Amino acid sequence: MSTQWFSVAAFIVAVVLGYTVIATRNDDGISIPAPVIAGYYLKDATIVETGTDGAPRIRIAAVDVQQDMRDNAMQLQTVKADYFTTPTADAASTHWVMDAAQGRMPAKSDVVKLSGGVTAYTVDNERAVTFATSALDIDTKLQTARTDQAVDIDVADHRITGHGLTADLPREHLQLSGRGELRLAENTPRQIEAAGDAKISLPGIFDHEGLELRDGGIRLTKVRSKTPPLVQADEAVASNTDLDNNRFTLRGNVEIDLPEQGKVQSDSAVVTVRNSRIVHATASGQPSSQPNAEPVRFEHRRKTKNKQTNEVATETANGRAQTIDYDVLTNLVVFTDNVWFSTGRFEWRGEEWQYNLTDGSGSTTRRSTTTVLPRPSSDAGGKQ
Numbered sequence: 001m002s003t004q005w006f007s008v009a010a011f012i013v014a015v016v017l018g019y020t021v022i023a024t025r026n027d028d029g030i031s032i033p034a035p036v037i038a039g040y041y042l043k044d045a046t047i048v049e050t051g052t053d054g055a056p057r058i059r060i061a062a063v064d065v066q067q068d069m070r071d072n073a074m075q076l077q078t079v080k081a082d083y084f085t086t087p088t089a090d091a092a093s094t095h096w097v098m099d100a101a102q103g104r105m106p107a108k109s110d111v112v113k114l115s116g117g118v119t120a121y122t123v124d125n126e127r128a129v130t131f132a133t134s135a136l137d138i139d140t141k142l143q144t145a146r147t148d149q150a151v152d153i154d155v156a157d158h159r160i161t162g163h164g165l166t167a168d169l170p171r172e173h174l175q176l177s178g179r180g181e182l183r184l185a186e187n188t189p190r191q192i193e194a195a196g197d198a199k200i201s202l203p204g205i206f207d208h209e210g211l212e213l214r215d216g217g218i219r220l221t222k223v224r225s226k227t228p229p230l231v232q233a234d235e236a237v238a239s240n241t242d243l244d245n246n247r248f249t250l251r252g253n254v255e256i257d258l259p260e261q262g263k264v265q266s267d268s269a270v271v272t273v274r275n276s277r278i279v280h281a282t283a284s285g286q287p288s289s290q291p292n293a294e295p296v297r298f299e300h301r302r303k304t305k306n307k308q309t310n311e312v313a314t315e316t317a318n319g320r321a322q323t324i325d326y327d328v329l330t331n332l333v334v335f336t337d338n339v340w341f342s343t344g345r346f347e348w349r350g351e352e353w354q355y356n357l358t359d360g361s362g363s364t365t366r367r368s369t370t371t372v373l374p375r376p377s378s379d380a381g382g383k384q
Helices: 010-016 189-194
Strands: 004-007 018-025 031-039 041-050 056-068 073-084 095-105 111-123 129-139 144-155 158-168 173-176 181-185 210-214 217-225 231-238 246-258 262-274 277-284 296-305 312-321 323-327 332-342 346-356 368-372
Touching: 056 095, 073 111, 095 129, 129 158, 144 173, 158 210, 231 262, 246 277, 262 323, 296 323, 296 332, 312 323, 312 346
Parallel strands: none
Antiparallel strands: 004 041, 018 031, 041 056, 056 073, 073 095, 095 111, 111 129, 129 144, 144 158, 158 173, 158 181, 173 210, 210 217, 217 231, 231 246, 246 262, 262 277, 262 296, 277 323, 296 312, 312 332, 323 332, 332 346, 346 368
């Protein structure tokens, strides 16, 4: 979109503009004076960018404005910007306010560069968003903000710290490119600033490689839980930013560790977090309508002891189902829909099976088929 730049102090530019003469020579050695703009200086200036309709899009107020003779860029000191995004098909106009110690506006560019204690926050929005960093580039054409520096993000009463930010300003989608940490703020962002950044630290349920805030929720990539049961996936998505009590939808290469060398593997799962711990998980396989659809896979190894001989052996249970539900508190696993379960000699097939991870017991309340395989023969010839 083409834009126009105006300044309320533009009328005094002609007064403060200066010219110097530098002697140059042509091919004949004759000196030719060449006028060079020495630069201009403005005090308490306001710069406004408008769209093609004449409506203001960004208004920048600066205590000092100085022309940089190297590239004709404007150097700004003590900057405050009001930025109104252009409405899109899925987002209304958003009003952002940005403060910084310095700013730079390169000539013939849509990018405003802010530096030194940069803060940006939304105005008149139901969900307050604030982020702070040391440098920020605002692209008024693409309506984005970017930084490669460390950044603190406040969303309602939660604070995310990370490194490297990309922001879709109209939609308030914020994405951290580096590792991040989510903490629960004790007060609102404004109160935090006044109280010296008072906050309560949370352990953070997931380690992750990337973090994105969008639509009031949070998306983490390449996640792995920090506390048992260990859970990992390509991504975890929640509808809000509360990691202390929430439900996360996991997608892609989901794996849930079980006690005593066990695991559940699936295409997706939903985990419930209470007081920063995973208390429940429901894993789902790919829809059976898909070609070569993969069900949820289950494996569990537990040590058993023969009461008569006191011999300790390892029993391995395997299973498959469309859905596997794991209650962490009771150690109960429930298989539903097209279930196959085996402990080696015993196989069950049906629509539901319940398995206790603690003692290895199993049961069902629905019709099922049980197959008992013969014991392996101890004869040398392997006869049964």
